[in-house]
Amino acid sequence: MILIATYNGEKHLAEQLDSLFSQTIQDFSLVVQDDNSSDSTLQILEKYQVLYPTKVTIRQNKTNLGAAYNFLSLITEYKGEYVMLCDQDDVWLPEKIESTLEEMQRMEAIHGKQTPILVHTDLTVADENLKLISESYLKMAGTDSIDSVKQMVLRNNVAGCTAMYNRALADLLLEVPNYCVMHDFWLAQTAFCFGKISCIPSKILYRQHGRNALGAQNVRGLRHKWYKLTHSAEIRQALFASYKQAGEFLRVYGDLLSQEDRQTLAAYAAMPQMTKAKRLATMKREKLFRKGFLRKLSQIAFG
Numbered sequence: 001m002i003l004i005a006t007y008n009g010e011k012h013l014a015e016q017l018d019s020l021f022s023q024t025i026q027d028f029s030l031v032v033q034d035d036n037s038s039d040s041t042l043q044i045l046e047k048y049q050v051l052y053p054t055k056v057t058i059r060q061n062k063t064n065l066g067a068a069y070n071f072l073s074l075i076t077e078y079k080g081e082y083v084m085l086c087d088q089d090d091v092w093l094p095e096k097i098e099s100t101l102e103e104m105q106r107m108e109a110i111h112g113k114q115t116p117i118l119v120h121t122d123l124t125v126a127d128e129n130l131k132l133i134s135e136s137y138l139k140m141a142g143t144d145s146i147d148s149v150k151q152m153v154l155r156n157n158v159a160g161c162t163a164m165y166n167r168a169l170a171d172l173l174l175e176v177p178n179y180c181v182m183h184d185f186w187l188a189q190t191a192f193c194f195g196k197i198s199c200i201p202s203k204i205l206y207r208q209h210g211r212n213a214l215g216a217q218n219v220r221g222l223r224h225k226w227y228k229l230t231h232s233a234e235i236r237q238a239l240f241a242s243y244k245q246a247g248e249f250l251r252v253y254g255d256l257l258s259q260e261d262r263q264t265l266a267a268y269a270a271m272p273q274m275t276k277a278k279r280l281a282t283m284k285r286e287k288l289f290r291k292g293f294l295r296k297l298s299q300i301a302f303g
Contacts, residue, residue: 001080002028005070006045007035009088012207013044019092021052025101031078033059035070041088071160071183072176079170085184087161089207091130096121096203100164103200108166116169116195118188121162123206130205137206138199142292145199149261152192153246153268154290154299160184162204169195172253179248181241189249193261235298243271264288 002020006013020030030052032045042060049056065073071085082104084097103119111117123137134140143157160183172190180186191197247269254262267286271279280300283289290299 001078001082002030002084002086003071003074003078004030004032004086004088005035005067005074006032006037006041006088007064007067007070008037008039009041010037010039010044012089012209013041014048016086016088016090016092017044017048019090019094019096020086021048022094023092023097024095025097028055028084028097029057029080030055031057031059031074033061033070033074035066036061036064068180068183068186069176072180072186075170075173075183075187076176079167081167082164083166083170084164085160085162085187089209090123090161091205091207093203093205099200099203100162103198104164104166107196107198111196113166114168116166116172116191118158118163118165118169118191118195118197119200120158120164120188120197121200121204122202123159123162123204124202126205126207128207128209130207133208136202146192149193149264150287151291152189153265154242154288156182156185156188158184158188158191158197159206160187161206162202163187165191175252177245177248177252179244181238181245185245186249189245190253193249193253193257239299240272243269 020028034042034045042058045056045058049058061070061073075083075085082101084100086092100119100121104117107117107119108115124132125134125137125140126132137143137159138157146152146155146157163184165187169191172194173187177186188197246265250257250262250265250269254265257265264286267282268288271282274282283299289296
């Protein structure tokens with residue numbers, strides 16, 4: 001099953017859908033939920049539903065939910081043996097489904113199908129016309145691996161548009177949170193706390209066009225470094241958003257978490273109520289610092 005959340009995506013949607021129906025594996029159903037678009041997105045979807053009547057299901061929201069909650073409403077409602085998430089404006093390489101499924105089945109052979117598993121890929125960053133910008137989004141963004149819940153509460157390294165998850169993980173995703181930073185952050189945190197995550201090389205052309213929900217940033221560039229040192233309000237907002245998500249995750253999954261993970265999430269979620277000095281002391285005691293000099297410096301300065 002593939003879930004797509006659309007909103008005013010008329011410019012690139014057909015190209016993305018064509019890439020799905022050119023996959024080496026065609027044994028999938030496609031559920032598209034449109035977020036009350038005002039352009040021709042719905043008409044484009046209806047054309048594909050006529051072409052592939054047994055594959056395509058279209059739903060339309062009466063009000064605009066926003067990208068994260070549009071996806072979350074799909075994730076919590078639709079279950080399958082394997083579920084993939086797809087953005088409206090990228091292009092999947094022909095072997096995207098096949099390669100991701102192979103890795104999923106390899107992980108299930110090791111850990112068992114009862115283990116919640118998420119498989120995601122790197123992304124090939126491209127401009128609006130699909131001209132190469134970077135072979136690796138993860139390298140471009142300076143995104144390294146996450147090896148503890150202490151790192152997971154601080155940041156996300158999973159792009160939802162690359163993800164596949166199994167039924168065991170889908171069964172944990174029953175409640176739309178009252179708050180989350182982004183749907184993929186919530187999904188990755190759930191997978192990390194209760195299961196396993198695997199990453200494979202890029203199978204997606206990740207289109208950058210100025211309207212991406214987040215987009216790719218080159219952390220090695222001087223512009224990004226300057227931003228990290230000067231944009232205190234934005235960085236502070238992002239940090240406090242992650243504190244709030246930690247608190248909501250604790251509310252939803254607290255009874256299932258280990259005592260150590262509950263302690264980590266509780267300490268992180270409580271930071272907005274702390275003085276600056278106490279926040280720094282808590283970061284040090286709980287080892288809740290971001291990786292990388294500039295990220296850690298901006299966290300200390302603006303958090």
